[in-house]
Amino acid sequence: MEDDDRIARLVSRALRDDGHVVERAGTGPDGLDAALANDFDLVVLDLMLPGISGVEILDRLVGSRPDQRVFIISALPEIGIRVACLEAGAADFLVKPFSVAEFVARVRTRMRGPAPGPARRSLSVGPIRLDLRLHRASVDGRPIELSLREFLLLQHLMERAGQACTRDELLADVWGLLFDPGSNVVDVYVRRLRAKLDAPERVETVRNVGYRLLAE
Numbered sequence: 325m326e327d328d329d330r331i332a333r334l335v336s337r338a339l340r341d342d343g344h345v346v347e348r349a350g351t352g353p354d355g356l357d358a359a360l361a362n363d364f365d366l367v368v369l370d371l372m373l374p375g376i377s378g379v380e381i382l383d384r385l386v387g388s389r390p391d392q393r394v395f396i397i398s399a400l401p402e403i404g405i406r407v408a409c410l411e412a413g414a415a416d417f418l419v420k421p422f423s424v425a426e427f428v429a430r431v432r433t434r435m436r437g438p439a440p441g442p443a444r445r446s447l448s449v450g451p452i453r454l455d456l457r458l459h460r461a462s463v464d465g466r467p468i469e470l471s472l473r474e475f476l477l478l479q480h481l482m483e484r485a486g487q488a489c490t491r492d493e494l495l496a497d498v499w500g501l502l503f504d505p506g507s508n509v510v511d512v513y514v515r516r517l518r519a520k521l522d523a524p525e526r527v528e529t530v531r532n533v534g535y536r537l538l539a540e
Contacts, residue, residue: 369397369414382414397406446484470520481536514527
């Protein structure tokens with residue numbers, strides 16, 4: 325879906341030359357109707373369309389078809405817009421002007437992989453809830469203040485609730501360290517996290533392994 329005829333022709337020709345069958349739409353309503361009425365392998369979507377914005381089309385498409393791959397091309401360069409579209413379920417985002425060769429290469433890559441679907445907005449284990457988009461945490465509905473590392477640590481434990489998490493995997497996922505620096509940073513942050521939850525024993529020490537968040 326692209327209202328700029330020059331770009332639409334360029335993208336269509338590049339895709340056809342790469343062996344794809346292409347259907348064009350120049351307005352938001354026409355593009356949305358076509359996308360919902362057909363089973364396209366990939367929808368290429370501009371954000372600035374007449375009739376319906378690309379953002380609304382993305383939300384409605386992913387809401388109706390979570391497995392639909394949507395590739396955004398847009399002149400809007402703001403990182404917040406790109407992140408929001410990717411979190412809403414877009415498979416990729418390319419800022420105009422772009423290289424046709426890069427566009428085709430990215431399309432090939434996205435076609436090989438599964439559709440991402442919308443990102444999770446929240447995570448809950450027992451009374452603990454994380455808002456993954458706003459980076460907010462609560463216990464039994466009571467907000468708790470967490471630093472970024474505390475939030476990421478709790479997220480890791482919640483995603484693996486009931487499982488033992490080693491110090492090495494916590495260092496890698498939360499701190500981005502592929503080696504143990506010889507410090508007790510994990511233990512320090514676990515103590516801080518325990519003090520902020522409803523019960524310190526909710527984060528259980530697994531001897532000679534690491535830590536586990538109780539799933540109840």
